[in-house]
Amino acid sequence: MALPTFSSPQRKLILAGVSLLATFIVGLLIGRFAIPPQENGADLNGVPRAIIQEADDTVHEKLASRIRAENIRENLRQLTSKPHLAGTPADYIQAKELADLWMQQGFDDVTITPYEVLMSYPDPAKPNVVRVRGQNDEILYESPLTEAILTPRENVPGVVPPFNAYSANGTVTGDLVYVNYGRDEDFKYVTEDVNINVTGKIAIVRYGKIFRGDKAKAAQKYGAIGLIIYSDPADYAKGANSSDVYPHSWWLPPTGAQRGTLFVTEGDHETPGYPSIDTAYRVPESQINLPAIPVHPISYGEAENIMKYMSGSAVTPDWTGGMDIVYRYGPGFSNQTLKHVEMRISTRNQRNVTYNTIGIITGAVEPDRYVILGNHRDAWVFGAMDPSSGTAAMMEAARVMAEMVSSGEWRPRRSLVFCSWGAEEYGDLGSFEWVEEYMKNLGARTVAYLNVDIAVSGNYSLSVGATPLLNRAVYEAAKRVVGPRGEESLYNEWLKAAPHVVSGQLSQPRIDPPGSGSDHDPFLLKAGITVANFGYKSESPYPLYHSVYETFYAMEQFYDPDFKIHASVTSFWVELARSLSDSLVLPYNVSDYGVLLEQSRLHLDNEYGPILRVNVANYSALESYIQDFKRVAADFINSLGAVDRNNPLAVRAINDQMMQLERTFMDPAGLPGRAYHKHVVLAPNMYNAYAASSFPGLVDLLGQLDASRDHDSQWKPIKKNFSILLFIIHSATSSLKDFSHFVFK
């Protein structure tokens, strides 16, 4: 059939029609395929695009550029203008000021959570003193009731005199015995080797090496009727002469004493295991294992005044401290006019309310996943280092993040929760009660808890404790942040100050296990939440710790004059929180747990391998279980690349799987003899709350082995604990592969 022919007008019409059709189709195709179906955050057929978006990398710079050292300085100046001891009016006032500030800065929600908890205070009407009495009971020496005022900063009402919280009260008199650092081994030495029976005597020991509460326990165990703890210049004013101490340097002056709690358990001592809500059951005080003897802290100025008269033989060189006296064991005084020492202690336990301020920036995409930033607010006195340097940093971190949100420039994918804790100094009371109250939700939803207690107490190096899951994120954040010296990254400065060679791998800055002793404890040890705890430190503990001299003056004069260290720590904290809250795939590294497990095993094997091999049938399984974990973790990481990042539920599934890995290291039954410590790998050393242990339950039991006792009864719990450790590693391994291996199917 011939093609039809058309007249010119027809042709024109057809041409016009075809043109129109073609144009229509081109338009249609462009409309369908070339124009992204959404712009400016509009929806993708109703599905919000944000759910599959990778983090916006420019946010880091925007946040970092807003952080101002001057703001942090001003925050610290304000925070340290008055004492702010837990349970005093200042506790609520600062909590309220912070809450108001955060609301004003655009937080989505701010709550003040009060908890009524057992604290401890000296009686103002009956000050604590240490006296030396003469033969006629006359007072030959009496310790000053307060620390001397050395700068105008300390001249403020409301300074609590030096005391040890939860000390027993009462008056005791007796001969003095010097017992070095007051460790169990020190008491043992003085008893067995020096042949001094401590029973009925007052022990005087120096601060350091172990938790002060453990000094009290040891003193009690060896029968002492009272304990005096002083800060020796060898530890707190190393080699400094008297003109070289505070206010002329950061060394502790002879008038400074260290306050501090003697008793730490599971948050509020009256409500172990449960939150101190209004209807809580409170254990009667008599049933709490509080210290039974009076304990009191004094300065080295006071200690010298008393100890220089002591009798007995001179101590061994390693017991000798830095005072200009001959250190003697005692007991008692060589000078017959001095009869004995009297401690009059009126410190009493008191139930008071402490306050947490909780501020929330709701996540844009996963509001039910939390990245928590925490710092305690309460201080023994001014707390310029502990904890107000951290509070000053948190306030700046909160400000820059909230302002980015308020201005509409950014909202984190996951929720940011800022926690300002009360009563940390009394044993993490505010944080423990809060974690206990919300543990179920926190355990199901928390990505990480990032704690800064003391942001700056030195100018040597960043110091980080973290669970291995966070190692990588910590390093990445440190690389993106400028170090305090302003010349290179915080990572590089940190690496130079604290390098750590992991066997067979490149040197990295050293990250320690988180240990215990601050508000990360309930998160890690009770709820199994991944934590980091960090601050900028000196090479050794800072001398003014818990004295009245922890002032803004000291911080500005000796530690961080331009607040660049504070700004660097704040930037690091902000960037770590940002990466955890914004990353589509959480920046955890599951393999680093394998490294820690293997290191722990090697430590264990070095110390106890021979006897474990003989006594525990499955000992060799530890190595193979850890190998399994490492293999499965490596497989998991390899498979991460195959996850469909366009599938928000697939991404959520692997994030949840990694997040829950930390929980798998928990034994709900707790460690032997301390059910409130449930982390089988990262719980602290039982006899030193500050020290992190590896396989703590097992190491505790092995450390208690006693050749004089029945072999079987000692090895049974070890065998049981060892099998639990194996199961926990197995459980962690199977949580990464699961019984169905379904996630990557």
Added chain:
Amino acid sequence: MALPTFSSPQRKLILAGVSLLATFIVGLLIGRFAIPPQENGADLNGVPRAIIQEADDTVHEKLASRIRAENIRENLRQLTSKPHLAGTPADYIQAKELADLWMQQGFDDVTITPYEVLMSYPDPAKPNVVRVRGQNDEILYESPLTEAILTPRENVPGVVPPFNAYSANGTVTGDLVYVNYGRDEDFKYVTEDVNINVTGKIAIVRYGKIFRGDKAKAAQKYGAIGLIIYSDPADYAKGANSSDVYPHSWWLPPTGAQRGTLFVTEGDHETPGYPSIDTAYRVPESQINLPAIPVHPISYGEAENIMKYMSGSAVTPDWTGGMDIVYRYGPGFSNQTLKHVEMRISTRNQRNVTYNTIGIITGAVEPDRYVILGNHRDAWVFGAMDPSSGTAAMMEAARVMAEMVSSGEWRPRRSLVFCSWGAEEYGDLGSFEWVEEYMKNLGARTVAYLNVDIAVSGNYSLSVGATPLLNRAVYEAAKRVVGPRGEESLYNEWLKAAPHVVSGQLSQPRIDPPGSGSDHDPFLLKAGITVANFGYKSESPYPLYHSVYETFYAMEQFYDPDFKIHASVTSFWVELARSLSDSLVLPYNVSDYGVLLEQSRLHLDNEYGPILRVNVANYSALESYIQDFKRVAADFINSLGAVDRNNPLAVRAINDQMMQLERTFMDPAGLPGRAYHKHVVLAPNMYNAYAASSFPGLVDLLGQLDASRDHDSQWKPIKKNFSILLFIIHSATSSLKDFSHFVFK
């Protein structure tokens, strides 16, 4: 300025241009907005559409129409052709056959998980007997070693003779005392009112009312040296004459005895709290609180032969059973030629391997959310009701679901996990060990565990135990399923048989708390997972229970000739699992927990209100805490409608929040005196494993109040437990609103 004018050709050009532009724009707009950017399940810019899809409602019909009563009949015939006791070769053989079948049917993953656990068997070389000895120790009567063969079905090798698992072994002789149901109150009555000292005697009691293990405990407590448990015709052959029992009816014949365990704790008795993996620590048997006396079950034929000679006064009417004898208390025999009773029991504990078969159909969208269907496989003998009716149903449920998946017609949104448990009869051993091994993952991921132990043991009514979260889903599934009579829905048949009026609300079929006694126990009581447990039952327990006569013959003849009950239960199970695995928003109803809490409070108040008001300061807070829960739950439900169903992460968040609600009712420390029961609302009654309790820890303590003991020491634990109950309700409430109320923000 004047408008420009155009010549005609110009005008035409402009007209053409405008037309083209307009057409282009129209095309563009249609392309952009009117054409859906995807079709046929293709991706939405890479995002899989399935993640926001509501469940396909036609799947229900497709699944239901595939279920065949004939298949279930054939399954049951096969399963019951041989004995399949836990720990015997049949345990593994059936586990393996099931695994092979499921792989063949297209499951994504099938695993057999072996656990070596402590079980108990009679010694074949030394059969258990009960004898009556004469004055010269001659044997006057000896119980038969096996149950009589009454149909060809029972004539199969490998039938284990009647025994009670975990009985002590040994031979005891003594006078017989009849103690009714062997409850504590029965022993008390016979001791105090009838004045018979049970110490040193053999107690004979009838089955019923309480867990047999508690009869053994009571007998032991009152000093009995042995215990015989028989099935009285009043309970197991009600009014039936001898021609009217099995094989002529479902009543227990005089030759039938009930096997069963005496000891149930926390799964494997040697590894409490931890899974029995290879490296597990096993508690020495001597440290397990196993029964200390021989215990043996006999038939009423045997009991009559012994009890008819008993001396002593005739029992009260409510102690009289259905045998044609005068029931007497004893002790001993009236006929002097009969000296005493001898029990020779050789039952011994033995560590054997049992096997679970775990089959997985991986979820299409949320593979890391599990809907678990479980049934045990092991039977005392043939187990036609217990559990093989359930196994036959599960096999059909698995077949229809797997085939729909294999054929590509359907894949559930969430994963389906089919669990065939070993060694349930020994105390949920297979399920407990598995839950212990994978608890962390299961707790984070499981939507519901749906247990069918005995699918059919009667033709009266569906019987359902469930946690309140599932009530609504249970009712909806029952409405969609045809009842066994084929005339109306299962829901309607159930409603007529078992109506329940909830105060002020319309009548609904009755749903009980899940209680304990089958494989849902570890899920609910240990892991806090939402469970349902169901089957079709008679109005009272079925008489052939745990006897050799639980045969395919009995099922076909007397219970379910056309297997329509089986098919209806299977359809219900499948639909409940489908709705839980497929629904975009999980079909939980959080408000029903408020109803249960309020009912429990009213029970508590009725029984103990007066003394609680006097002794517990916060007693009135219970009511207000429950009111808070109800209000917050109602708010939660109201807010569900506002959830953006186009946002898969918003949907996941509220699903997670509802799923975790069940976990909030757990106290990790466990209930007083039984740390392995952690569900503060739904743990069973302490003294009757079958009975569900309300606020069980509290009710236990109140039930133990003893006026003769110190008031304070009894009320302190009650006060503490009460405050924990309040906190748990508070915790559940706050989990639904959360401290940030963020989910609906």
